[in-house]
Amino acid sequence: MSSVSLSTALSGISAANERLRASAHNTANLQTPGFRPERVVQTSLPEGGVVAGVERSQQVQVSAERELVEQRSATYSYVANLRVLQTQLRAEGALLDIKA
Incomplete structure (x- = not known):
């Protein structure tokens, strides 16, 4: 399995997790x-994947509607990256079966 594609999926999962954490905090x-x-x-990142950083917004009001949308979006992103990771692992397993 390509370490680049593995790290890309894992960084996406980590970023989605951070988005969900920040939204829950808000x-x-x-x-x-x-x-x-x-x-x-x-x-x-140039080598693939993303890095997530947290910053404070300038606005002083939290929008419950916006946070609900952010939580849903982060959840979908997490699941999508998890599916990519699962597909990569299945493809690697199939490749090992063919070579064996």
Whole structure:
């Protein structure tokens, strides 16, 4: 299995997890006065994959609707990257079966 494709899928899973964590944190602080929500910024890596960083938003109000959409989106991204990882593992197993 290509280590690049493996690391790409794993970095996508990690980034989706960070997005979900930040959104849950924002939702938990929905009623906290003066709270500035966290936003996850993803940057593509030249060798493949992404790196996720967290920054504080300039706005001081958390939108429950936006956080719900972010949580759904992060969940779909997590599942999609997990499926890529599963497909890679299955393809590697099939290749080993053919060579054996």
